[in-house]
Amino acid sequence: MEAIQTKxxxxxxxxxxxxxxxxxxxxxxxxxxxxxxxxxxKTTAIRMLTCLARPTSGEAKVCGYDVISEREKVxxxxxxxPQETSVAPNLTVKENLRFFADLTLPKAERxxxxxxxxxxxxxxxxxKKKAKLLSGGWQRQLSIAxxxxxxxxxLFLDEPTLGLDVIARRRLWEVxxxxxxxxxxxxxxxxxEEAEVLSDRVGVLARGKLYTEGTVEEIETRTNSNSLEEAxxxxxxxxxx
Amino acid sequence: xxxxxxxxxxxxxxxRDPLSLIFCIGFPAIxxxxxxxxxxxxxxxxxxxxxQFRIDQLVPNMCLFGFTFLSxxxxxxxxxxxxxxxxxxxxSTSLRPADFMLGYAVPMLPIALFQEIILLFIGLLFGxxxxxxxxxxxxxLLPCSVLFIACGVLIGLVLSDKSVGGVASILVNVAVFxxxxxxxxxxxxxxxxxxxKVLPYIHISQIAKTVxxxxxxxxxxxxxxxxxxAIYTLALTALSVVVFAKKLRKDNF
Numbered sequence: 001m002e003a004i005q006t007k008x009x010x011x012x013x014x015x016x017x018x019x020x021x022x023x024x025x026x027x028x029x030x031x032x033x034x035x036x037x038x039x040x041x042k043t044t045a046i047r048m049l050t051c052l053a054r055p056t057s058g059e060a061k062v063c064g065y066d067v068i069s070e071r072e073k074v075x076x077x078x079x080x081x082p083q084e085t086s087v088a089p090n091l092t093v094k095e096n097l098r099f100f101a102d103l104t105l106p107k108a109e110r111x112x113x114x115x116x117x118x119x120x121x122x123x124x125x126x127x128k129k130k131a132k133l134l135s136g137g138w139q140r141q142l143s144i145a146x147x148x149x150x151x152x153x154x155l156f157l158d159e160p161t162l163g164l165d166v167i168a169r170r171r172l173w174e175v176x177x178x179x180x181x182x183x184x185x186x187x188x189x190x191x192x193e194e195a196e197v198l199s200d201r202v203g204v205l206a207r208g209k210l211y212t213e214g215t216v217e218e219i220e221t222r223t224n225s226n227s228l229e230e231a232x233x234x235x236x237x238x239x240x241x
Numbered sequence: 242x243x244x245x246x247x248x249x250x251x252x253x254x255x256x257r258d259p260l261s262l263i264f265c266i267g268f269p270a271i272x273x274x275x276x277x278x279x280x281x282x283x284x285x286x287x288x289x290x291x292x293q294f295r296i297d298q299l300v301p302n303m304c305l306f307g308f309t310f311l312s313x314x315x316x317x318x319x320x321x322x323x324x325x326x327x328x329x330x331x332x333s334t335s336l337r338p339a340d341f342m343l344g345y346a347v348p349m350l351p352i353a354l355f356q357e358i359i360l361l362f363i364g365l366l367f368g369x370x371x372x373x374x375x376x377x378x379x380x381x382l383l384p385c386s387v388l389f390i391a392c393g394v395l396i397g398l399v400l401s402d403k404s405v406g407g408v409a410s411i412l413v414n415v416a417v418f419x420x421x422x423x424x425x426x427x428x429x430x431x432x433x434x435x436x437x438k439v440l441p442y443i444h445i446s447q448i449a450k451t452v453x454x455x456x457x458x459x460x461x462x463x464x465x466x467x468x469x470x471a472i473y474t475l476a477l478t479a480l481s482v483v484v485f486a487k488k489l490r491k492d493n494f
Binding site: 047050051052054072075076078080081082083084085086087088089090091095099100102103104130146147150 | 243246247250253254257258325326327329330331332333334335336490
């Protein structure tokens with residue numbers, strides 16, 4: 001069973017086609033990156049896979065469960081870190097983690113999981129600090145820790161490093177790399193370097209369509225490019241024509 | 242159980258916001274103290290023309306004034322959770338629609354109760370008689386706060402966090418001017434009074450004052466106020482539940 005599988009998945013908002021016939025397969029334990037410019041349909045695809053938006057047509061399964069008819073089973077198996085840094089601002093770092101642990105884990109596992117997240121994300125020195133007082137980078141780390149605390153089988157990271165400085169971005173990459181193989185991760189980004197460093201496979205989304213997918217090397221070879229950026233620009237230009 | 246987890250988070254979010262403490266509790270309390278100091282320096286005769294500033298009328302009115310800020314803070318919290326995608330990430334957990342609705346609304350009840358206790362305590366310090374009626378008024382007013390909470394949930398659902406403040410301020414002013422809080426309704430007549438009586442605010446004030454000053458037997462006339470208020474409260478609560486349920490099913494919520 002694949003971690004994520006979509007068949008001809010579509011999403012239309014009035015006249016705008018946001019996702020157009022998406023056929024996507026993400027294997028268990030894989031880190032798959034959806035690469036695309038702003039408005040390519042990455043976030044809409046994630047919103048459908050995380051049961052936040054209803055597909056207009058087509059089929060989507062996460063861990064073998066349908067995102068419409070078996071949404072509760074899907075929700076029990078996923079963790080989501082949205083594009084915006086969404087933390088509870090007046091709760092401390094530890095309380096934010098505990099809040100999500102209470103929502104997603106059995107009682108006996110909660111305290112241990114909070115400690116593990118604090119250690120993994122090196123949040124120890126801030127654990128009693130209100131989330132709103134953290135820097136943007138640390139807030140984002142906390143936001144991802146909150147998505148991770150429920151031990152999801154599939155983790156969705158929507159542009160996790162958007163707006164972060166180089167140091168904060170590298171710190172997050174380290175954490176994401178440490179998770180590789182332990183769970184399936186679907187990440188969206190428009191940073192080429194991020195896709196190159198982190199991904200097992202990359203899919204290029206443009207105008208809602210998946211134009212190509214494969215390892216970074218396969219995509220470069222397919223487009224006769226010397227870098228992923230060059231390949232991405234060529235694919236996106238072609239899609240726009 | 243998940244409702245309780247969400248309830249606790251929302252309660253903490255509100256009580257840890259210094260602005261909510263200042264407006265929900267500090268502002269009505271200061272206003273009560275200031276009015277008492279001003280009016281007690283004028284002698285008893287002043288209450289013949291302005292009975293609404295007598296302590297047994299001023300305390301219920303200030304409780305009503307405090308309630309108007311509940312709309313602001315529940316609305317702000319909900320709208321902020323929407324705009325920061327916090328609500329979206331919660332929707333991807335197994336919280337049920339009822340958990341969301343109750344999780345936002347119920348934490349406002351202990352805040353409303355705390356407001357009332359503080360204002361009654363100040364009232365007692367400034368000459369309010371400690372009788373069983375004080376306790377009955379506390380109980381009678383608490384369900385009235387549901388009207389303001391439902392209103393706050395509604396504006397938090399449909400407005401952005403930046404607009405909630407403005408709209409809630411208008412609602413505060415509407416409640417102040419149309420409840421007879423600061424002017425003697427008994428001395429007024431005409432279309433404006435009729436208009437006031439169509440809205441719920443004056444009825445909350447009426448219920449609270451009747452319970453506080455009554456002999457223990459609720460006058461027949463106050464049941465009319467209870468009826469009107471119940472209609473508004475049930476209608477607004479039902480509307481906020483329907484809108485919330487609808488929004489939770491929406492793609493871009």
